[in-house]
Amino acid sequence: GESVGLHLPTLSVQEGDNSIINCAYSNSASDYFIWYKQESGKGPQFIIDIRSNMDKRQGQRVTVLLNKTVKHLSLQIAATQPGDSAVYFCAEASRESGGTSYGKLTFGQGTILTVHP
Amino acid sequence: GAGVSQSPSNKVTEKGKDVELRCDPISGHTALYWYRQSLGQGLEFLIYFQGNSAPDKSGLPSDRFSAERTGGSVSTLTIQRTQQEDSAVYLCASSLYRMMGYTFGSGTRLTVV
Numbered sequence: 599g600e601s602v603g604l605h606l607p608t609l610s611v612q613e614g615d616n617s618i619i620n621c622a623y624s625n626s627a628s629d630y631f632i633w634y635k636q637e638s639g640k641g642p643q644f645i646i647d648i649r650s651n652m653d654k655r656q657g658q659r660v661t662v663l664l665n666k667t668v669k670h671l672s673l674q675i676a677a678t679q680p681g682d683s684a685v686y687f688c689a690e691a692s693r694e695s696g697g698t699s700y701g702k703l704t705f706g707q708g709t710i711l712t713v714h715p
Numbered sequence: 716g717a718g719v720s721q722s723p724s725n726k727v728t729e730k731g732k733d734v735e736l737r738c739d740p741i742s743g744h745t746a747l748y749w750y751r752q753s754l755g756q757g758l759e760f761l762i763y764f765q766g767n768s769a770p771d772k773s774g775l776p777s778d779r780f781s782a783e784r785t786g787g788s789v790s791t792l793t794i795q796r797t798q799q800e801d802s803a804v805y806l807c808a809s810s811l812y813r814m815m816g817y818t819f820g821s822g823t824r825l826t827v828v
Contacts, residue, residue: 634819639821640821641719641808641819641820641821641822642819643819644817644818687758689758701763701765701771702748702763702771702774703748703758703817704760705750705757705759707756708756708757
C-alpha cells in the first residue's frame with residue numbers, strides 16, 4: 599500500500615549545527631506535505647507545509663524541500679538548538695477522490711532529533 | 716477553546732472493559748480526526764469527520780472501535796471489549812474545512828492491563 603517513510607530513525611547534532619531530516623513517500627498522487635514536531639508527552643505540532651506546485655518553502659529557521667521526481671521531502675533546521683530535540687514526522691495527503699478537499703494525513707515513522715549543547 | 720482538548724489524559728483499564736475517549740476540537744473547526752500512536756511508532760489514522768458528511772471510518776482496526784461527533788463539535792471514540800494491543804496514545808486533531816496543518820491535542824494514553 600501507499601506509505602510515507604523516513605531514511606534515518608535517529609539524528610544527533612551539536613547545538614548551532616544545521617540539521618537535515620529526510621522523508622520518502624510513495625504515493626504519487628500526494629500533493630500536500632507537512633512536517634510535525636512531537637515532544638515527549640505532547641501531540642504533534644505543525645512546523646511547516648508545502649504543496650506540490652512548490653519545491654521549496656522557508657519558515658523561521660526551517661526550510662522544507664520537495665523533490666517530486668524522486669518522491670523525497672526534507673526538513674532543514676538552521677542553527678539547531680536544544681529545544682529542537684524531538685521526534686519529527688513527515689505527513690502527506692492527497693485530494694479525496696472526485697473532490698477538491700483533503701482527507702486524512704498519512705504519517706511516516708518519525709526521526710528522533712537529539713541536539714547536544 | 717484555544718486548543719484541542721482531550722480527556723482523560725491517561726486511562727488504565729482492564730482487558731474486556733469498554734472505554735470512552737473524548738475530544739473537544741478548536742471552536743469553529745469543521746474537520747476532526749482521530750489517530751492512534753503506539754510506543755515509538757508513527758501515527759495511524761482511525762477516523763475522520765468533516766462537517767455533516769459521512770465520516771471516513773476506513774482506519775478503524777475492528778468493529779470494537781467506533782466514534783461519533785455530536786453537534787459538529789465534541790467527539791467520542793469508544794473502544795469496546797478492550798484488548799492489550801489497544802494500548803496506545805489516542806490523538807485527536809481538528810482543522811478548518813479544506814485547510815490542513817491541523818492542530819493536535821495532547822492525546823489520551825490508554826493502557827489495557
